[in-house]
Amino acid sequence: MDTAEKLDKNASGRNHAEEPMIDLEEQPMQETRYPEHTVGTPFVDDPKMRLRDVDVFYGDNQAIHKVSLDIGKNEVVALIGPSGCGKSTFLRSLNRMNDTIDICRVTGELFLEDQDLYDPKMDVVELRARVGMVFQKPNPFPKSIYDNVAYGPRLHGLANKKYELDEIVETSLRKAGLWDEVKDRLHAPGTGLSGGQQQRLCIARTIAVSPEVVLMDEPCSALDPIATAKIEELIDELTESYTIAIVTHSMQQAARVSNRTAYFHLGRLIEVNDTETVFTKPEHELTEAYITGRFG
Amino acid sequence: MDRTYFGQHSSSQFNEALESIRNHLMEMGGLVEKQVVDALDALLRADSDLAEKVMQAEDKVDKLEIQIDEECARVLALRQPAASDLRLIIAVTKAVSDLERIGDESAKIAAMALQLSEEGESPRGYVEVRHIGNHVRNMLRDSLDAFARFDADKALDVAAEDNEVDLEYRSAMRSLVTFMMEDPRAISRVLNIIWSLRALERIGDHARNIAEQVIFLVKGKDVRHISMDEMEEKVKG
Numbered sequence: 031m032d033t034a035e036k037l038d039k040n041a042s043g044r045n046h047a048e049e050p051m052i053d054l055e056e057q058p059m060q061e062t063r064y065p066e067h068t069v070g071t072p073f074v075d076d077p078k079m080r081l082r083d084v085d086v087f088y089g090d091n092q093a094i095h096k097v098s099l100d101i102g103k104n105e106v107v108a109l110i111g112p113s114g115c116g117k118s119t120f121l122r123s124l125n126r127m128n129d130t131i132d133i134c135r136v137t138g139e140l141f142l143e144d145q146d147l148y149d150p151k152m153d154v155v156e157l158r159a160r161v162g163m164v165f166q167k168p169n170p171f172p173k174s175i176y177d178n179v180a181y182g183p184r185l186h187g188l189a190n191k192k193y194e195l196d197e198i199v200e201t202s203l204r205k206a207g208l209w210d211e212v213k214d215r216l217h218a219p220g221t222g223l224s225g226g227q228q229q230r231l232c233i234a235r236t237i238a239v240s241p242e243v244v245l246m247d248e249p250c251s252a253l254d255p256i257a258t259a260k261i262e263e264l265i266d267e268l269t270e271s272y273t274i275a276i277v278t279h280s281m282q283q284a285a286r287v288s289n290r291t292a293y294f295h296l297g298r299l300i301e302v303n304d305t306e307t308v309f310t311k312p313e314h315e316l317t318e319a320y321i322t323g324r325f326g
Numbered sequence: 327m328d329r330t331y332f333g334q335h336s337s338s339q340f341n342e343a344l345e346s347i348r349n350h351l352m353e354m355g356g357l358v359e360k361q362v363v364d365a366l367d368a369l370l371r372a373d374s375d376l377a378e379k380v381m382q383a384e385d386k387v388d389k390l391e392i393q394i395d396e397e398c399a400r401v402l403a404l405r406q407p408a409a410s411d412l413r414l415i416i417a418v419t420k421a422v423s424d425l426e427r428i429g430d431e432s433a434k435i436a437a438m439a440l441q442l443s444e445e446g447e448s449p450r451g452y453v454e455v456r457h458i459g460n461h462v463r464n465m466l467r468d469s470l471d472a473f474a475r476f477d478a479d480k481a482l483d484v485a486a487e488d489n490e491v492d493l494e495y496r497s498a499m500r501s502l503v504t505f506m507m508e509d510p511r512a513i514s515r516v517l518n519i520i521w522s523l524r525a526l527e528r529i530g531d532h533a534r535n536i537a538e539q540v541i542f543l544v545k546g547k548d549v550r551h552i553s554m555d556e557m558e559e560k561v562k563g
Contacts, residue, residue: 309409310408311413312409318410322408322410323335323336324336325336
């Protein structure tokens, strides 16, 4: 039977290897488009912090453009984006840390539950006890480990008796995963600890005043992988009692620790989504480009 | 979303690694496609030399499978790919195992061709083999094209074609079984054709799997184990 001739001729074994999938070089560079509104799910029910149309200016320069975002109770929100995209500026406006910069001006609605953060009657010291902050470089006070942690509770009058203060110090150090390492040298200087221990001391100092929200500005960028893993473990445990917003340059870290991820780009909030979505199927092409390392 | 929107990765090594994986996948696809075409040819022409060739090609396909899997594992370990890069790696590792299975099925067809060239031709079934063979070959080619071009619509067409192949396979089975009842002396030769049709039908399933991976790659949606209508909705919606 001579059926072979009848085989469709054009289908005979074309080699796909000779045909490159897509010639990347020839793709024209297209104009970057910002979404009109943040894509994804920037809002949640019953948020801890409600931020609407937030603009931040440094003098005449606008660093943040109309950012609207909710930070939910007991959730970890990671803020990611290329350098200079405004994520730290935004984070700092959440406990009025930008007040220390004269030319900085913040507008929009920023609420911690039902309290307006920028209400002129707002006591900033009290606000910062409710919204604590951990910085990029560990910055313990030049005091003993004990006094570092006890400083906040003393300032805010949270403990009247010595034993009460002892208890706060111990609980905070335990929560920060540092107690076992320092319990025998509580009165040694905090600056004598290793980098990772110092950062955990700073976290203990922050949580000693029982804040509701903890802001973290690249808390692990100066730490080795082991210390980083400890801090990340700690973040996970802290979500039981606190709400956390973390700025990080490590996308893997954002992927590991956060529930939702917010992507900033040149002062705009491009996309907020469940972390899993952001890292497997981001909605916006700018997020995609950053996540896959195509710029930034 | 067009993954080439922003062009190259900031890391040229990462670019090269991804490029190399894509090229090897296409090379493997080309080899397997040729295996299928040759196996059909060998069966239809009772060409035992060609059948031997198909079986020998397996070795090269297997080596490529291992190589591509190693490359993918390396990218996962060293680059921690995310978003479309991650989906590419996942889709490639799955498509590679489907391609390898298609190679296996081609070898089975080639083995049937060898037997038929020794025993003499089957009195029936060649029309069906040619017809379903053409279908399946087009499906494989289109699924590889869709992979190469990130074309989810074409992948959807492949999935639709698989349903047709399944229908034709069932009807061919019925007519061949009827024929064997009428002429029991031909059973052993007709069985060789039936096994070949079975292999072709499986190749169609694997081509459909590859197409489903293309949809996952392009749209980020898992379309396995759902009806054609649902699949269409996920791709278009």
